[in-house]
Amino acid sequence: MPIPADPLVSTAWLAEHLDAPDVRIVDGSWHMPAAQRDPKAEYDRVHIPGAVFFDIDEIADETSDLPHMLPSPIKFAARVKKLGLGDGSRIVVYDTSGILPAARVWWEFRAMGHEDVVVLDGGLPKWIAEGRPVDDLVVAPQERHFTPRFQADIVRSLDQMKRNLETGREQVVDARAAGRFTGRDPEPRAGLRGGHIPGSRNIPLSALLAPDGTMLPAEKLAEVFEAAGVDVARPVAATCGSGITASVVALALARLGRPRAAVYDGSWTEWGGRGDAPVATGEA
Incomplete structure (x- = not known):
């Protein structure tokens, strides 16, 4: 069940593979501070079943005064491991904008050497508009080892x-x-x-x-x-x-x-x- 070479997958593709054992779904939503939106709270209220939340502002370089800079490979690996995202995972990232912060999460995984990652085309808005399943259940992922290989x-x-x-x-x-x-x-x-x-x-x-x-x-x-x-x-x-x-x-x-x-x-x-x-x- 290979993920297509295209870096995006359709909502139909994800719906078909929603329960695949090696697919991991990630909500990478983020908003400018002026929007006064809390992406984690929105995720808690509604997300694609099984999705975990990737906090762009927290999984970042805490020593920098610039926003959400790439963290060290060690920090990145430690955080995504707890999200159940690791070696062998096929990661599908979406967001509540359609395509925006999900692309950032896609790039971060690739910068850390994980190539088996794609973006959900149209994101959560398209998924919901098509009447596909969502829930508000707490997701408790099993930790999975992540081997960082920084791609300078x-x-x-x-x-x-x-x-x-x-x-x-x-x-x-x-x-x-x-x-x-x-x-x-x-x-x-x-x-x-x-x-x-x-x-x-x-x-x-x-x-x-x-x-x-x-x-x-x-x-x-x-x-x-x-x-x-x-x-x-x-x-x-x-x-x-x-x-x-x-x-x-x-x-x-x-x-x-x-x-x-x-x-x-x-x-x-x-x-x-x-x-x-x-x-x-x-x-x-």
């Missing part, structure tokens, strides 16, 4: 992004809304400059999704990247506000057969908050 090639740091300004080895794709990218609209986090990393291209999250919240098919995604001036055959580093929406860009590239796109973990929260990082404004 799909993670980017501030220093690496600065060096890329000189080398131009990677194309930088920014997933923030166009107004934030150009510097026309203010950032939702206080204290950040407006604009973008010089030389980057803008592909807002909305350009990657269909009206029903599912991801566009591969042929449409290819058109979006081409229209933005991005050559998908060349290396890409994705960025956004805090490393979550950037993961959707990485997910889209994986759907196009380019699974090793990197994510700049600190993203604009780090870059835009530092005086030593150059900023460009206006269109790409």
Whole structure:
């Protein structure tokens, strides 16, 4: 029962494999603080049967002043082990947005060396709209050993992004809304400059999704990247506000057969908050 090569699976696929012994379901929901929503409380009220909750803000680097940065491999392994997510697990991640933080969880597992992970296309909204089962039962997973194998090639740091300004080895794709990218609209986090990393291209999250919240098919995604001036055959580093929406860009590239796109973990929260990082404004 192999998981398809596509990094997304349909609600129909998950419904068919809901009780498969090696499938583990993860709710990776997260919201901006301004939304005043508690994703864990929402999970407690309704979730796909058997799903465990992955707390993006808690399974993070507690020593960083930046939001939800990747934790150490040791911390990550310890946390997901308790969630019953380990070696041999086929992990399906969803969220209450459709496709957003689930992509971040997908990328984090892959950054820690676990490749058998996919995102539920359309997430919980599509699942519920189709009348598929949900419950509010407490899930008590059996611990499962997780062996972390950190994949540095799909993670980017501030220093690496600065060096890329000189080398131009990677194309930088920014997933923030166009107004934030150009510097026309203010950032939702206080204290950040407006604009973008010089030389980057803008592909807002909305350009990657269909009206029903599912991801566009591969042929449409290819058109979006081409229209933005991005050559998908060349290396890409994705960025956004805090490393979550950037993961959707990485997910889209994986759907196009380019699974090793990197994510700049600190993203604009780090870059835009530092005086030593150059900023460009206006269109790409």
